[in-house]
Amino acid sequence: MYSTSHPAPIADQTKVWDLKPEHEFRFEVDFNNAVVLRLKSGTAEIFGAELGSGAEYRFTGQKAAVFTWHGCSLEIQGQCNVAYVADETPMASYINLHTALQSRRVAAAAAAASTAMTAPPATDREGQVTVAPGTTGPVVMLIGPVDAGKTSLAKLLLNYAVRQGQHPMFINLDPAEGSVLMPGTVSAAPAMHLLDPEDGFDALGLDKTAGDVSTPLCYHYGFPSTTDNPKLYGLLAAKLAETVRARLARNHQTRPAGCIIDTGGVIDAAAGYELIQQSIADFHVDLVVVLGHERLYSDMCRLYGNSATVKVVKLAKSGGVVNRDKDFLRHAQLRTIRRYFYGSSYSEYSPFSTIAWYQNLKIYRVEDSIAPSSALPIGIDRKVSETQIVPMEPGPVLIHSILTVSSLDATEDEDKLLESPAAGFVYVSSVDENKKSKKLTLLSPSPGRLPRKYLLLSSFKWMEM
Numbered sequence: 001m002y003s004t005s006h007p008a009p010i011a012d013q014t015k016v017w018d019l020k021p022e023h024e025f026r027f028e029v030d031f032n033n034a035v036v037l038r039l040k041s042g043t044a045e046i047f048g049a050e051l052g053s054g055a056e057y058r059f060t061g062q063k064a065a066v067f068t069w070h071g072c073s074l075e076i077q078g079q080c081n082v083a084y085v086a087d088e089t090p091m092a093s094y095i096n097l098h099t100a101l102q103s104r105r106v107a108a109a110a111a112a113a114s115t116a117m118t119a120p121p122a123t124d125r126e127g128q129v130t131v132a133p134g135t136t137g138p139v140v141m142l143i144g145p146v147d148a149g150k151t152s153l154a155k156l157l158l159n160y161a162v163r164q165g166q167h168p169m170f171i172n173l174d175p176a177e178g179s180v181l182m183p184g185t186v187s188a189a190p191a192m193h194l195l196d197p198e199d200g201f202d203a204l205g206l207d208k209t210a211g212d213v214s215t216p217l218c219y220h221y222g223f224p225s226t227t228d229n230p231k232l233y234g235l236l237a238a239k240l241a242e243t244v245r246a247r248l249a250r251n252h253q254t255r256p257a258g259c260i261i262d263t264g265g266v267i268d269a270a271a272g273y274e275l276i277q278q279s280i281a282d283f284h285v286d287l288v289v290v291l292g293h294e295r296l297y298s299d300m301c302r303l304y305g306n307s308a309t310v311k312v313v314k315l316a317k318s319g320g321v322v323n324r325d326k327d328f329l330r331h332a333q334l335r336t337i338r339r340y341f342y343g344s345s346y347s348e349y350s351p352f353s354t355i356a357w358y359q360n361l362k363i364y365r366v367e368d369s370i371a372p373s374s375a376l377p378i379g380i381d382r383k384v385s386e387t388q389i390v391p392m393e394p395g396p397v398l399i400h401s402i403l404t405v406s407s408l409d410a411t412e413d414e415d416k417l418l419e420s421p422a423a424g425f426v427y428v429s430s431v432d433e434n435k436k437s438k439k440l441t442l443l444s445p446s447p448g449r450l451p452r453k454y455l456l457l458s459s460f461k462w463m464e465m
């Protein structure tokens, strides 16, 4: 069993790798192991984030690549499970895509600046801010099968944008990853800084300087796969799209940078295409990038070939992208959960323990679409619609669970629970069923009592190790 809390050991061996221009050093390190990487000379980047000369980067439980445009020398301390240099990469096509997006951002920023100077923001009949044409940057959706390199390309495009002073909105529609905050959610946050080469999405959403637009937005879904409850997933993706668009409409400085949308692996099931089509419409996507799947590309061309607003392009999958087995993914999810409470090398947190009495809690969950009634945990009264919440009694079934703290106030109607963004997450570290004082002990990133009473149960469990 891997530990998510104790640092993995670094083997006492050092190797230097010299890379020619446009070569890539690919490496894999499992969760039992760690390596330290140092850029000795030249320039290099990890998914678009430049490495500092001489700075040390520690990797554990990672599969990644260091790319160099002009050549470099790398020093690796410790033992990688896989390590090799590749001379064939799709980086030229990726930078071409970035260049095209960047020129659209520049044009959108110029249009937004001239509109801001000439006209005050207009509102429609419902009081929504209307967006002047040409002032929204590219809205790009990355699709492809599982392990096609979608998230890696999203990181690269975000980092290249940030390096040119742009702050696109990153939208994560892959509930398995939970890259912005927590697995089992769909979320959005602007890329205010370069993504941490060691941890990727850590820096997202931590910056408050851009005001309302920079606060991460996150909706509770509760399951790892879009197919666990497609109806609920569709509803939440639509809600996220509506909120992101409203935020961007109010902010003419961030809007021209556009959005980069990462999705879960599309399998050729009809439900997969429906969800993708729905999200393309909801987010007003204007560019669909298909990674490494000819049939998906041809299906998308068939669907959008005549569209005046949606373009479809295909890009090659990098030969370095590796399949991650279930065990690896599970441990990556546990690391994301731990990171929410304890932070990472980028920023360490000290979580707080807080007591919540049974009588003060209102806990709900949503069913997945396939659970037979015999599989329902104790405390769930009946099988209901996939987008309906079911109240549940607190009890031992909650131990080691992740609960989403809803932003909905306890005085508001609980019907709005699923459509309300998450205010945060707590972890149930113990359940005390002592008759007089039934209570949960919760781990929380902030001190004090729970700010709200509505909690939603996620199917993810985590154990501190």
Ligand SMILES: Nc1ncnc2c1ncn2[C@@H]1O[C@H](COP(=O)(O)OP(=O)(O)OP(=O)(O)O)[C@@H](O)[C@H]1O
Pocket (backbone or CB within 6 Å): 024, 026, 027, 062, 063, 064, 065, 144, 145, 146, 147, 148, 149, 150, 151, 152, 153, 174, 177, 263, 264, 265, 318, 319, 320, 321, 322, 323, 324
């Ligand atoms: N060029 C590369 N060299 C080595 N490893 C890579 C490279 N590109 C991506 N990877 C690794 O391959 C794995 C899969 O890539 P990625 O997460 O980008 O795929 P994905 O399509 O988003 O997967 P999913 O469908 O599961 O979300 C990741 O661990 C990633 O770090």
